[in-house]
Amino acid sequence: MAMMPQTEVMLLLDRIARLHAARRRAVTLTDAQCATLEYLARANRFSRSPSVIADYLATTRGTASQTLKSLAEKGLITEEATEGDRRQRRYALTEGGRTLVEGWLASTAKAETAEAVQAARTLLRSLIASAGGKSFGMCRDCRHHSIGPGGTRTCGLLQITLALEEAGQLCHEFAEAG
Amino acid sequence: MAMMPQTEVMLLLDRIARLHAARRRAVTLTDAQCATLEYLARANRFSRSPSVIADYLATTRGTASQTLKSLAEKGLITEEATEGDRRQRRYALTEGGRTLVEGWLASTAKAETAEAVQAARTLLRSLIASAGGKSFGMCRDCRHHSIGPGGTRTCGLLQITLALEEAGQLCHEFAEAG
């Protein structure tokens, strides 16, 4: 009757997530809205569209669209101008939105250790592998990221030059480095 | 503009929780119902009442009550006979409920490492500390747990003898060992 050791982490994480959601509820925003804002604060310019957000949040495009709409009505995000594919829309935090997210994140858990980050990444990877999700890693850890002469960062997949700050942002196209 | 390192784990966990919830949604049960079943599978006999469950799930008694009601209607849990305080009600998994949970847990993440467990516990502890939740540790790790002559396990707080299997169950009264 002893608990199977394989289940411990998921049970702990479940509780963590619920406490986290309860904390968020104390703010004016819902859990999905908070998660969306936090994602937008970290994602690069190629990964801030409704479809990608839906992937990240493990929901549908319809729901993601609604969440974005509500955030836009609150003045926390805006639609950015985009080049290229004119079907796509890209959202970004407004000044107010960014201030809110930064303040919010600053007040969350402080128990950040290298081991904790590593453990969380490992878990996420295994869950993604069995659930078929996308990994959303950072450019600097991606297979397609390379640093040329003069320190120029480029994405080999999209064939573009990356700004320095973009190297630490999340990307929809992330691929594990070989 | 670089992300503050303190936030990495919470963001990872947020995504893990969402993927987890999406997986659960694929089953007939809701996220809250799954979490309740999993909790009941691990909690000791003093910790399976609506109020305690509400604490664990970071929700209200009303919602917990509804969740339990729906699970009972599905035949997955039943109300146990209790001694002592007659206001309290205690629930337990039925055979079908236990089978379901065991099967479910067996199919969840396998990436269970000692570091991951430790990291999750650390995180949970810090979140609880700042959110005012309860820790729900296992009897064997509790301040009130002691092993007497002959290997008899006792809870010093409730003044009772514990069955061997109870030492690994979650308790509402858990207190960090000094």
Added chain:
DNA sequence: TGCAATAGTTTCGATTCGCTATCATATGGA
């Protein structure tokens, strides 16, 4: 005995959420 406090349930209205389907627009290949 009387009364405040607690455990649990139930109800209500409001909100959120997820899913599905439908529509408009835009893309890209045949």
Added chain:
DNA sequence: TCCATATGATAGCGAATCGAAACTATTGCA
């Protein structure tokens, strides 16, 4: 050019949740 496909937006449905309140039963204290 024609058509399948993809991105988004939107509406409708059902379910779940929350918060608050009202209510019952029980406990425990004065």
